[in-house]
Amino acid sequence: MNYWLVKSEPDTYSWDFFVSKGRDIWDGVRNYQARNNLKAMSENDLVFFYHSNKGMEIVGLAKVVKESYQDPTTEDPRWVVVELAPVKKLAEPVSLTKIKTDPNLSDISLLKQSRLSVMPIKPEEFDRIMYLANEV
């Protein structure tokens, strides 16, 4: 079991919209590092859903329901998608500010590589974020 975090701008694709769809294809990734992370996802891996720009907080938990395959929105064979489904909205969203001030999360990719849109989360970071979200 691996853990991940994906970013989305709530003005473009919010958590609530994702929930209303029930399950969706995660497309549009055009960055090699993010693409490699998509390829490394396995079914049932858990994925934090982060709102960038507006909100700037982790709002929900999703899971991988289908592993990576060719991105149907492009002919370019370099790009892939996965399919995700919502698991639950976090009891308490975990803000970027809170993550920044938590010494247990000082090494998280969200802070280290601020522009990456799909990133791995370590098990201990996953547990810590769930704790901060009142999900323990």
Place this chain on the structure above:
DNA sequence: GCCAACGTTGGC
């Protein structure tokens, strides 16, 4: 709206 970080492109 600004700017830092960083990825991509293209000239040499």
Place this chain on the structure above:
DNA sequence: GCCAACGTTGGC
């Protein structure tokens, strides 16, 4: 293969 120019992301 280097690097300047440029575009994009995302926090502030």
